[in-house]
Amino acid sequence: MFPLPRRLAAIVLAVLIPLAGSSPAAASSFAWTASWTASPQRPSASFAPNWSEQGFANQTIRQVVRAGAGGELTRVRLSNAYGSTPLKVAGATVARTASGAAIRRESLRHLTAKGARAFTIAPGRELATDAVPLRLAALESVTVTLYLMATTGPATFHAQALATSYRAAGDHRSDAGATAFTQTSQSWYYLSGVDVAGGPSRRDGVVAFGDSITDGAGSSADANNRYPDQLAERLAAAGRPRAVLNQGIAGNRMTVDSAWFGDKAVDRFRRDVLGQPNVGTVIIQLGINDIGISEVAAAPPFPILAPYPDVSAEQVVAGHRELIRAARAKGLRVIGATLTPIKGSAYHTGRSEAKRDAINAWIRTSGAYDAVVDLDRALASPDDPDRLAPAYDSGDHLHPSDAGYQAMAAAVDLADLR
Structure with a gap:
């Protein structure tokens, strides 16, 4: 099969993405490739201060990672592997990174699960969001933002990220700028993977x-x-x-x-x-x-x-x-x-x-x-x-x-x- 020209491919994806959000069978038809991952860990004090034991309530977490493989479609995997209660995500977005906690506004995409912007992850489980049409290049930075309105309890996390994560009070999932994100951590929270599709399979x-x-x-x-x-x-x-x-x-x-x-x-x-x-x-x-x-x-x-x-x-x-x-x-x-x-x-x-x-x-x-x-x-x-x-x-x-x-x-x- 010959590859589709980029303009035609974009039209095809624009048709397929809404179908994927409403149909698990359609979503699973994409050939996903893991582009970035982190291993989930139990909440703990670890060697450095972090937010895992206290968890979150009416707060937004913004986390920056670097994609390995590139593709035309993106999805995010979130883990509640070590949570004792259901994790309620009131909203989430993904975007290309500008710098620090700032993102490139034109690239902002709202993440959904089975078509819904708010979703719940059961204790001990991981969830992959629906696909969004966000093209990522290899070695490009991508920012994932989670708004957690309800109290989460202790958070599944990755302790030593060696990367800065950001926190803001209230709902700032759609902010392009970094002003609201006044607190920082050197751990990742709930984020276990970023996958791409539509590139070389x-x-x-x-x-x-x-x-x-x-x-x-x-x-x-x-x-x-x-x-x-x-x-x-x-x-x-x-x-x-x-x-x-x-x-x-x-x-x-x-x-x-x-x-x-x-x-x-x-x-x-x-x-x-x-x-x-x-x-x-x-x-x-x-x-x-x-x-x-x-x-x-x-x-x-x-x-x-x-x-x-x-x-x-x-x-x-x-x-x-x-x-x-x-x-x-x-x-x-x-x-x-x-x-x-x-x-x-x-x-x-x-x-x-x-x-x-x-x-x-x-x-x-x-x-x-x-x-x-x-x-x-x-x-x-x-x-x-x-x-x-x-x-x-x-x-x-x-x-x-x-x-x-x-x-x-x-x-x-x-x-x-x-």
Whole structure:
């Protein structure tokens, strides 16, 4: 089939969008691609102040994210995964970002669910809005605004966004300017995905699945310098733009659930990776918290990371094998990432280093993965391979700097991505 000219395509979409809003069958006929994602977490105090435990009442939240894949149509996914009561959304909009909390007025679209501007999300559920005709380009910033009139109770959120979210009193979902948005946070609330359709329909999305080193801890806020962001930029520069979906959670462990740092990876993998539309590859970077927290449980402030069992290298490897099996069953290409250097950090002891070496040796040599990205060697100091190179160290000897995340993205062989 020949592609439609852009003007004719716009006319066709203008006819189809109203149908999609009133018919679930019509809406599901679009070939959706996940363009941006964040992994939902339980409400918690986390390491920085946030609004998750208090929730919202007669307030508007405005959140800015960067699209990975482009398309002619847009929809938004909202999560009430950890809510104890129904989430009532009085209204929501999506628009191209201008700067900060300001949007480009001409691009404003009101979001609906089954044709209604007000909708409810049951506890434990996620909702995808109807399609709207908003064209997004790869690596373009998009702003999602939610008006929450009724009291929400504690909010499902993503703790370490490393991006500024904005809050205003009252209903400001349609504001083009930023004046009303006087409060800020460094977390995302309820927002779990932005999807696009009407662009190239290929199963080539990449999920980066991991902990804080995937989530981007230590990188500059509002700069999109996390390693998945920089990998997306590499792909775009190579003429192969596609989504690189960040499904990292700071503190996350392969084998242990945490009220602060997410369900264990082997449990959340189905939702956060296998549940994403048009994904072809997953890069798995996990295990450093399992072995590191085992060593520091008694030292402040680490008791907040409870529970903290002694996790063996063999248990971490078993978790990797479980994720590989689940991904292959869904036809995904699976890439293993070695655990990065930790010497000088609170995680480092002789025992944790021995576990890290054993896990990395298995990732490199077992043949269990379709490919390996050796982040350990990419970030290691030439003078001490157990330590981050100074230029790649954010300062805590555990999390990379912006330059370190760039080196991680550069270590991925683009030919290994489906």
